[in-house]
Amino acid sequence: MEQFASLKRSKDGQPVRYLVVDDSVFARKNLARIVETFGGQVAGEAGDGMTAITEYERTNPDIVLMDITMPQMEGIEAAEKIVGQHPEARIVMVSSVGYQENIVAALQRGARHFVQKPVKPEVLYEVIKYVLGEDGAVTSAAGAGA
């Protein structure tokens, strides 16, 4: 898998910590592999919106990657609840359902960005850089390819 220049937290140079939320274990593992190629670290995983809220409280991640269509509580509702409690939360919706209404609803309810599945690592990398803004720093890493 392609390697990217490491994205670190600018405040302490530590790896960016991710909470990966998707009802598919397969999708979570794929996202975990992708963020590891960015030099990131998976702080927690959740398979539904309810668990995402408790995992956010437990892990306090830098970035949440959130699916939309999930059992129990969908991603947009979970994003709204997390942002309601933590306005600083950076949530990127990652879903195969990418129509405009869904994207607008997600952004209106607190998500910072949207990436459509199947995820292209280079697209997700740029989105995460954008969402982190000044809180993220690209560090040159040995063997970095992109």
Add this chain to the structure above:
Amino acid sequence: MKMELIQPFINAADAVLAQGLKSPMSIGNLSMEQEAYRRKGVAAVIALTGDIEGRIVFDLDPEAAVRVASCFAGAELPESDDLVRETVCELANQVTGNAVTALNDQGFHFRVHPPVLHTSEHGPTSSEDTEALVICFETASGSVFMNIALRYKVQRSGELAAATGK
């Protein structure tokens, strides 16, 4: 079932499989089915409700599912029942989600339900309204079957109203 409903699913399957497998694929076989759906391997069903209603089934044999999963992951993965099930469900999710996005852009509104494993040998029999189209995609990882049975809910209601004069 009209081609305008089917084409987005074919396009989405083409795009998702081509990107994930990083190799060309072709449509091997295409047929209409009115008999009960007969599962070929490990199958996942996604239900749609709204302006268009029905279901989409994705069906792969376990060996093909492991090869597909390995291509998507970019690494050789060991065969396991969980991996096979997860792969089929996620493939169904991605293709359906992309197709629904295209249909939504055409003005159709509906809800996509999470994928559910189809465990019985046979599914429900298709009706005249929901005649199923079965498409076999030939990939380097094996055959991927997509079975689509959809109908226009809004249009059917409109036709009914026109027929009854209400």
